[in-house]
Amino acid sequence: MKILSNTIIIILLVTCLCDSAFGRSVEPWNFGWKFKSGNTPAAEAVSTDDSSWADINLPHDFQISQEWVEPSPDERPDMTNQMANVKSRLSPRGFKEMGIGWYRKSFVPDSAWIGKRVLLDFEGIMLTGDVYLNGTRVGGTNYGYLGTEIDLSAGLKYGQKNTVAVKADTGKPENSRWYTGGGLYRDVNLIVTDKNHYFTRNPLRITTPVISDTLSTVKIEAEIASRHRPDSLTVKIEIESPDGITVYDSTKKLRNYRSQRIREFLIDSIAVTSPQLWDTGHPDLYTLHLSLINKDGSVADTYSEHFGIRSVEFSPEFGMKLNGRKVLLKGIANHHTLGALGAAAYPRAMEKRIQLLKEFGFNHIRTSHNPYSKSFLDLCDRYGILVVDELYDKWKRQYSGDRKDWSEQWQHDVEEWVRRDRSHPSVVMWSLGNELQMISDLPFNDWGVTPYRLQKMLLDRLDGTRLSTVAMHPRGRNHFTDSLPAPLALVTDIASYNYRYMYFPGDSRRFPGMIFYQSEANTSGMGPNYFDMDLNRVVGLAYWGMIDYLGESQGWPSKGWLQGVFDISLEPKPMAYFLRSFFKPDEPVVRIAIADADDNSEWNGVTVGTTKFSSHWNRKPGESLNLCTFTNADEVELRINGKSIGRKPNNVSDSKTRNRILWENIPYTKGYIEAIAYRNGEKTPVAQHRLDTTGKATKLKIEGDNPKWKADGTDLIHVRISARDSKDRQVPDDSTPLKFHVDGPAEIAGVINGDITSEELTTGNSRRLFNGTATVILRSKREAGDVKLTVTPKEP
Template sequence: MNFGWKFQLGEVKDGEKPELDDSQWRQLDLPYDYQLNMPWKKTANRARAFKEMSGAWFRKTFHPDKAWEGRQVLIDFEGMMYYGDVYLNGEKIGSTEYGYCGFECDVTEKLKYGQDNLLAVYTHTGVEGGSRWYTGGGINRDVHILIKDTMSISRHGIYVVSKKTDGNRWKVYTQVELRGDLLAKGKVEFQACIFDSQGKEVTQSDLTPTPSQSRLQLIEIPIREMEVVNPELWDIDSPNLYTCVVRMYVDGKETDRMSTRFGFRTIEYGKDFGFKLNGKKIFLQGIANHTDFGGVGIATYRRAIERQLKQLKAFGFNAVRCSHNPYPQVFYDLCDEMGFVVVDELVDKWSNDGNCWGGRESFMNIWPELMTEWVKRDRNHPCIIMWSLGNEMQHRENASGYMTGDWGVTTFKIFDTYLKRYDRTRPSTAAMYPARANGIRRADPGFRDTGNIIPPELSCITDIASYNYEYADYRRYKEYNPKLIIFQSEASVNDLITPYLRMDKASTVGLCYWGAIEYWGESDGWPKKGWNYSFFDHTLKAYPRAWLVRSCFVDEPQVHIGILDGEQKSIIWNDILSGRAEMSHFYWKPNLNDSITLEVSTNCDEVELLQNGKSIGVKHNNRKNDKVQNKLLWRNINWQPGKVTAIARNNGKEVARHELQSPGKAVRLKVEIENADDWKADGMDLQYIRFTAVDKQGIAVDNFEGELSLSILGEAQFIALDNGDHFTDQNFERTTTTLYRGGALAILRSTQKKGKVVVRATCNGLKTKPITLMTH
């Protein structure tokens, strides 16, 4: 139900009523993040990306099919931000207080057949202090209408667990969930079938009869176990997926069929080895980020998430921590398919205050329904290897849920018991703020006294001890409690590779870099619109420091040159982060004889740097000092136009090189189309087109700042034009922008009709030609 909605920003009296005249409202398709397209305002909350808080209305008229009568009809919302209410024909039928979790509305008895029905949705971004970061606003995830038999499986009603037995034999245990009252309406039976990735049936269960009655509202029915021999395993390098299809029969007639994907894989954790996947030690090289996607904001498109994961994969990342909320459902599908492991997280603080909860209803009142939705939705995904129940709550008692005076220990035990009611196959954790036992903080006297370096109480009772930063103290934490299985749930991007190098990788689980991709909100000051101490900008261009991280994450020999900016920038984040000099792209053209500093990242033994063919020195990689390892500096270089070449060697033999060529005058626009041959005409697929000013040799002129204008004809909608400037004052829905660092990124959305799309671009006299694309 994503198509054909009307939208109005702001409060609208009687917005839910069918008789309201919405003829002048904007027409659009979902998903849509309206907050990103509101004006940037200096007076607004910087944590919320300098966007004001607002409500908005969405309305859709639809005509129910006569064939739906007598069946069950559900409207499923995968999410909306931050909270919202849903109305059908003026009657309220559902609501949410936490738009990161989905919900469904049963409209079986409420539809009016033979006439138009109005679905109206009110959303609000929440109170200004209700989140510490940019949440966006609107119906940002998919909306579905589900037509089912009245005798059918419940929401997220299949649970599949595979367990290895002898040799390479696996048992598959399947459980199905059903409303208890349906058992009195006939003989109910279930059968499960397992299919491999090619669609070939591997095995099936016998029919499983159910009890004839139950007093439970929801009854869980275990289907007879199945055995699979020599399955293809799911892992990071070969993410093989299987499908479990469950059929429901009532009095011998099939009334429902539901499927879910899963994987055959084992996970193990231990204090001496950290984490093993299928018996093999894996160290998590991850990212921890909020769920926004650059120029589309929080609007959920499969393509937007896929391109993020592809870029991360190319730089050696293998893990994502979902900080600090459930991600869109398609994200987990993609991680299953692409071989990422995931730490799935429910919420930030266990509290209703302190910039951590934006709902109208108390989090502590509704956490059971949120946790149920979260775990049941996600538990079949093989990519998920750990549940995280919260983030940084022990630094103040009122962020720890129930006021039991033990810094969240009791609250966690209650939550964890509830969690493991629905899934016991994964360990649980909660990420710890940089603190000490009894809530001691960095600002407190004696924080660094050796006797005070004691881990927080909560981390000593979780299955996995997750710590945000403070990697230098993990050795002392282990001395205090040798049983700890340590995971660095947030590592500082500003510390670059030092947090990675200082981890005892043999015995710890891994680390996830905080804010590795720029995101909106949590700005440290106007006019910057968010967090940009990152490895990638929000269009996913890699900063040179991304190559430094890659030099650790990827084994192949590599070398990369970056220019070190002159200004030092210091920041404080969670009491602990001190900034460093920013590394830029090679995006400015120095004047002749300017003194510059070049920083070369490499995982090789040594690098020789040449300027216009003349050697300016050889430097060796100091692997004994984790502050300088893989980072080689050439200071006070007198710049000469031409070429800089870095030659990396191992044992005296060249194994990698990188060159930078200074550009001439910009003469044309270079066009890079990301998925020209795979643009689907499903109304949901995005196309990304990157424009770059180049000289006559095709070299990027990264200091060119001309004005780019676009026109689009054919089977596509214009979504955004994003120049990658984190200090922008421009709205992304404009078809004109100023090139930043010589480039910009256009985002188009296919229509539901296949055909030709023509894009025309103009930019300050640069040569251009029309771009012709096809949707398929």
């Protein structure tokens, strides 16, 4: 039966794009750029004609729209060894060609900027970047995951056109194992301040050294630059409570030292009575506003920051406590990319992932293996997500820089990273690297101990309130004997092991002061790698790659990692409910998962493959099925077409079977299958799950996810399309190709389904259904109005 087309009308709400408070102007510079792929000659010159270049708005990943390139046989990766993959020209980086992209933006400087300090703040240029003003290089970046601030003041030409040009280079394939994307993939802002007195880049350090329910202390430090070096500086301090009430308002005169042009000041130490503590369940945020006042009473500069009042403690006895309460990190370790959008850092796309993770019981994200964006941390602050903030993958190999050796670069990176992130309450631990202690070419020939200590010394100077770690390679035990931890694991504040949770008890007996965190856990070991830890004493764990992502493919035609519990379009796989069953033990869960195929693949010496499950009841007549019921109930009854075929207990005494009840050789019969879960011997079910045999698809259902979609030019709405039968049931085996058309102030930012082996691009206006669903992502424009999305079957 032919599927009919469908249309949805979505309302874009008016939003205000406003500058910050008087004294500092912050203008989003994400709009009105020109882009051209390739190393274009003289692209930085003012005279270059860019009229034929593509019009784009940021964030922008220029690689995501490139064609997939199938590797030749000699380029195909060794699936058992990540390091072998770097020999491939394409496969580790998502089967996209490496290359260069140029961005240009022309403007006439505002005459009000004369005599001011005018900056461009690039939050990230992937993988390396060079920035030009009117043909002259004025700065750049050597590490794509961190930003830079460039002073344009001296080079601006008032009363005429000026041109900023940016060259972004994705580097060599060996700079990363995963898909990094390329270009101006994060925000760019133009900042104007006073030139004589101003707050420096990422100037604030907000700490809460005393915490209780009745009284807490907030310590505020800031770095200030003073060109004329007066004897004193005046700063106004205002603090708003999470309810928006001003709880502190004071003006301080700070003694200045004329010998220092830039100095860190202790601004104030404030007692807050009856504080609203930041926690995972109630992530209450205060807001600090600082104003730097000139002698004539005018405002020279302003700076604002959200912060939380909270305490974090670690111990071998209890793992981690937040505000004195034991909290177990139940987390995910994933790369920074966002499915169909590639590396482009859209806040709404990050928020959608955070909301999904929280729904399934996650409270933690490890930023594997590089810093995420500022907006990501803002969202984690707002949603109560605990972050292990990671700076690097491997220090000397797979270092995601290109032009400078890591030994020359880390001093800059540590400072930029820590100063940027240190006031976020969501950040509870620093991680300086991942799986690097086996690398023999590290400086000082001591398996990473001295490089770690050097970085930690700078890190503690800049923060000093959090512990630090480095994730251990799964095979990286002591290089003389496997019975002892690697030397690096014995000097880090937290011992972080990838996959090797089974070493925790023995290492704890030998070294009682060690604190353990399973920095990566695999899907194939799910269950034992959680329940076999001493959950009362460990910090927690982060499951690797729980959302499928581009890059690190286990073989063409797969374009990336597919061992997650959510597919690349964010549809939950059956295993997501197994995870949910123990991440949210108080919420009754039961889910039918039918075993389709086994996957015994390895990655870096670790078995990562697991049984492939599906949850549908459209099967072949006479087929015999093996299935699991994932549950945290005491027992489950299985019924087919109303007839019971048995009742089985949840064997919680064995970590290998706990919360997953196996049912073998179940005969398929058209109709429905139902799982009914019970607790405490009660007759009333606590949870149920039913799968129906569906009819043929007759219509499309279209659902948007963002009722407060804003007309700010950046906000997104994810529109899920599903094939439905005449009874409005999702048809799981429908793969109809779809075409999308948008009318109104929006554009298509990406198209995706859960098939990571698909040859289709994630850009354009078409996508086929997979397992009966697909998603189109719309980006707003900067005008309010009705947006009409029309979805039709695509003609062959």
